[in-house]
Amino acid sequence: xxxxxxxxxxxxxxxxKTGAEAVAYCEAFTPLIGTPAxxxxxxxxxxxLADTVRALEGSPVWVASQTVHDQVQGAHTGEVxxxxxxxxxxxxxxxxxxxxxxxxxxxxxxxxxxxxxLDHGLVVILCxxxxxxxxxxxxxxxxxxxxxxxxxxxxxxEEQDRLVVAYEPIWAIGTGRTASPGQAQDACAHVRAVAxxxxxxxxxxxxxxxxxxxxxxxxxxxxxxxxGGLVGGASLDPAKFATVVAAAG
Ligand code: 13P
Numbered sequence: 001x002x003x004x005x006x007x008x009x010x011x012x013x014x015x016x017k018t019g020a021e022a023v024a025y026c027e028a029f030t031p032l033i034g035t036p037a038x039x040x041x042x043x044x045x046x047x048x049l050a051d052t053v054r055a056l057e058g059s060p061v062w063v064a065s066q067t068v069h070d071q072v073q074g075a076h077t078g079e080v081x082x083x084x085x086x087x088x089x090x091x092x093x094x095x096x097x098x099x100x101x102x103x104x105x106x107x108x109x110x111x112x113x114x115x116x117x118l119d120h121g122l123v124v125i126l127c128x129x130x131x132x133x134x135x136x137x138x139x140x141x142x143x144x145x146x147x148x149x150x151x152x153x154x155x156x157x158e159e160q161d162r163l164v165v166a167y168e169p170i171w172a173i174g175t176g177r178t179a180s181p182g183q184a185q186d187a188c189a190h191v192r193a194v195a196x197x198x199x200x201x202x203x204x205x206x207x208x209x210x211x212x213x214x215x216x217x218x219x220x221x222x223x224x225x226x227x228g229g230l231v232g233g234a235s236l237d238p239a240k241f242a243t244v245v246a247a248a249g
Contacts, residue, residue, distance in 0.1 A: 001221055005205050007228035007248040008164055010041040010125060011235025012066060012094060012209075017044055019051030025238055026055035032242035035060065037249035038228055042235070043094055043125075046080050053089030064092030064125060067100055070112035082120035092123030092162075094230075096151060098170045107150035115154040123162045125230065126151050127209070128191065132171035140169075140187060145194050152198040160199040165206050166230040167191050172210025174232060178220070184208040185223035192225055214240050217247035 001007055017025065022044050033040060040061045044052045053063050065088075069079040085093055095117060096110035105113075110126070117124045128147040130140045148165070155163055167187045172179050179187070188206040195204055208220050209230030220226055228248050235241045 001227060004202060005227045007038040008205050009038050009228045009245045009248050010043060010230050011241050012043045012230055012232050014232060015045060016236055017048055019048045022048040022052045023055040029238035029242060030059040032238060033245050036245050038245055040245055049088035049090045063090040064094060065090055066094050068093035068113055068117050070116040082117050082122055093117050094125045097127045098129055098168060111151050111154045114151050118159050118162060125164045125166055127166045127168050129168040129170050141190050144190055148191055148194040152195055155198055157199050165191055166209050168209035176211050178211040178216050181219045181223050184220050184226050188225040212244060214243035217244045221248045
């Protein structure tokens with residue numbers, strides 16, 4: 001964390017929670033966080049976006065989708081466009097999560113989605129991260145460089161206040177095997193350095209994601225280039241997630 005950047009803690013619910021479950025979560029969660037030092041976002045499934053936005057009215061927590069398509073409308077079964085996400089009251093979108101990249105989203109598709117999201121006024125949480133094989137082969141930095149160059153090549157400096165990057169090593173996602181604070185710091189610093197080719201690196205927030213828990217969050221967020229977290233499993237429980245949010249304070 002740096003005093004120059006307000007930390008962001010975002011909860012990615014993945015394919016969990018109906019609208020009714022999201023509302024119950026928000027009713028429990030907002031009193032627990034009060035007025036947090038960190039910025040807080042929740043990323044429910046598409047079907048719970050509108051309910052979550054309504055349930056968070058009057059709270060500082062904002063809402064983002066977990067992906068967004070690059071076209072406004074068309075024959076794209078199962079996809080949702082940026083204007084559709086905005087119409088729910090959500091303000092942002094995760095783009096390029098590794099779970100979507102594994103299902104076929106290429107760097108080019110990620111770049112197109114980033115572009116479309118920014119064009120329509122969404123905040124983008126762009127994900128990048130290496131596999132265990134790549135890390136063990138010493139390819140972490142070159143892989144991250146490629147992912148960041150591909151996605152940030154379409155971003156202008158004027159738009160960067162609506163851009164957040166999340167470093168999520170694939171081997172740490174949902175595994176309980178968190179990156180060490182040093183590994184998170186090194187990778188986030190590298191992401192920031194590569195991002196400097198396209199945007200001002202100083203105000204850019206770079207998050208860490210991958211088995212963040214109430215127990216390890218404070219140490220991870222204390223790293224100089226880690227500006228908060230993108231949290232999966234630990235964001236599903238309001239009390240756990242509130243503790244993670246407080247760790248970024
Ligand atoms: P976990 O926190 O469950 O490891 O998930 C991380 C993640 O993928 C957030 O986008």
